[in-house]
Amino acid sequence: MSCTHCGEAKTRADYPLYDAACKTCTVRAFAHGFPFWQSRKRGSMVPAYEQALRAAFGDGWMVAHAAVKVESDRIQQARAA
Ligand SMILES: [Zn+2]
Numbered sequence: 435m436s437c438t439h440c441g442e443a444k445t446r447a448d449y450p451l452y453d454a455a456c457k458t459c460t461v462r463a464f465a466h467g468f469p470f471w472q473s474r475k476r477g478s479m480v481p482a483y484e485q486a487l488r489a490a491f492g493d494g495w496m497v498a499h500a501a502v503k504v505e506s507d508r509i510q511q512a513r514a515a
Pocket of ligand 1: 436437438439440453456457458459460
């Protein structure tokens, strides 16, 4: 499940557009977001990050978190390339 923005983002690490209705875009937005960055730096989830995930994904928030980590790694690799 993805949209035009997701297709563009595959080849551009810092692609700035998101479709609010697209879950893959939402995951990407989280991967770029400050709360995730704080959580990664701290080594555990900051409350703001967990709350935002729960708000966006409901019961699926843990699955979404795993997807955000994968997306974040992809973005960092794309930046390094
Ligand atoms: Zn998308």
